[in-house]
Amino acid sequence: MSITILAIESSCDDTSAAICKDAKILANLIAGQQVHELWGGVVPELASRAHQQNIIPVVDAAMQKAGIAKEEISAVAFTRGPGLIGSLLVGVSFAKAFAMALNVPLIEVNHMQAHILAHFIDSTPKFPFLCLTVSGGHTQLVVVKNFLEMEVVGETLDDAAGEAFDKTAKLLGLPYPGGPLIDRNAKLGDANRFKFTEPNIAELDFSFSGLKTSVMYFLQAETRKNPDFIQQNINDLCASIQRTIIDILLKKAEKAAKQYGITELALAGGVSANSELRRRFEELGTKNGWATYIPKFEYCTDNAAMIAITAYHKYQQGQFTNQETEPLARYHI
Ligand code: KG4
Numbered sequence: 396m397s398i399t400i401l402a403i404e405s406s407c408d409d410t411s412a413a414i415c416k417d418a419k420i421l422a423n424l425i426a427g428q429q430v431h432e433l434w435g436g437v438v439p440e441l442a443s444r445a446h447q448q449n450i451i452p453v454v455d456a457a458m459q460k461a462g463i464a465k466e467e468i469s470a471v472a473f474t475r476g477p478g479l480i481g482s483l484l485v486g487v488s489f490a491k492a493f494a495m496a497l498n499v500p501l502i503e504v505n506h507m508q509a510h511i512l513a514h515f516i517d518s519t520p521k522f523p524f525l526c527l528t529v530s531g532g533h534t535q536l537v538v539v540k541n542f543l544e545m546e547v548v549g550e551t552l553d554d555a556a557g558e559a560f561d562k563t564a565k566l567l568g569l570p571y572p573g574g575p576l577i578d579r580n581a582k583l584g585d586a587n588r589f590k591f592t593e594p595n596i597a598e599l600d601f602s603f604s605g606l607k608t609s610v611m612y613f614l615q616a617e618t619r620k621n622p623d624f625i626q627q628n629i630n631d632l633c634a635s636i637q638r639t640i641i642d643i644l645l646k647k648a649e650k651a652a653k654q655y656g657i658t659e660l661a662l663a664g665g666v667s668a669n670s671e672l673r674r675r676f677e678e679l680g681t682k683n684g685w686a687t688y689i690p691k692f693e694y695c696t697d698n699a700a701m702i703a704i705t706a707y708h709k710y711q712q713g714q715f716t717n718q719e720t721e722p723l724a725r726y727h728i
């Protein structure tokens with residue numbers, strides 16, 4: 396008998412619903428939230444309200460797109476965390492109510508595990524593989540031993556890689572989220588023009604707050620001499636900042652792969668949409684003779700398809716939750 400799962404993702408500022416039938420994604424719809432642009436970052440209270448407005452229309456549209464009736468749903472899955480508590484609450488409450496009304500099981504999903512398992516939507520990395528997960532809230536190196544068995548072997552001590560992109564973009568006067576804009580401008584710039592501090596962190600952990608400070612002091616000094624410095628050098632600045640972030644990420648990924656003797660490498664999370672990171676990740680694989688896996692763009696940033704595929708594996712292993720469940724702002728893999 397086939398398994399049909401409705402999955403909900405609402406951990407940050409995108410409301411997403413997906414339907415999978417066995418391991419195949421039939422629909423994956425996302426309602427974004429423009430309201431945050433005005434504020435230069437996600438405003439949690441506004442995010443929760445927008446989720447409340449979006450959730451029913453998005454679920455409805457996903458079911459129509461997939462061509463399934465509610466009676467066909469075998470389980471309802473949702474992101475339990477990590478994320479913004481008010482945003483998570485909307486998805487968790489909706490999932491609980493819908494599962495109860497349909498009298499089907501509930502499946503809770505860890506958002507960071509889901510970013511990793513997004514690979515299995517259309518490829519099959521071999522276990523054990525090493526995943527570099529880079530998002531707006533997290534930066535992790537994870538040894539993935541099996542679908543639901545993972546070990547974090549390195550993570551950021553301060554800002555996440557996505558935050559490093561967004562916060563430095565803000566210093567350059569770019570709107571939120573700045574990551575994609577840095578990516579776009581960097582294509583026209585010289586990545587070796589400016590040098591910024593690289594952290595010296597032991598083992599496999601990361602740090603990005605020093606880079607942000609180094610960019611800030613550099614821009615302050617240069618704009619004192621020339622008020623148009625940023626506008627005149629925007630492409631080179633973006634390219635140089637982007638190169639530094641990617642250098643930091645790939646050095647640790649390479650170190651981890653060698654340390655653990657792993658030859659299968661995967662990239663996941665919103666920052667894996669970055670074109671230069673994708674290129675250099677593949678280059679790293681080619682240089683070392685490692686297989687590399689990079690998700691399709693639509694599965695890099697937050698989406699419910701990754702929640703659905705994770706839930707499918709949990710369903711097969713009988714990992715269900717119940718109506719007592721509650722969201723977790725912090726939730727370790
Ligand atoms: O995984 P995600 O959608 O949300 C979280 O779980 O945090 O990641 C969002 C992050 C943001 O920081 C955004 O700027 C970054 O991913 N991002 C990018 C690009 N596209 C999204 N960063 C650099 N280059 C991109 N092309």
Ligand code: ZN
Nearest residue numbers: 530665696697
């Ligand atoms: Zn995410």
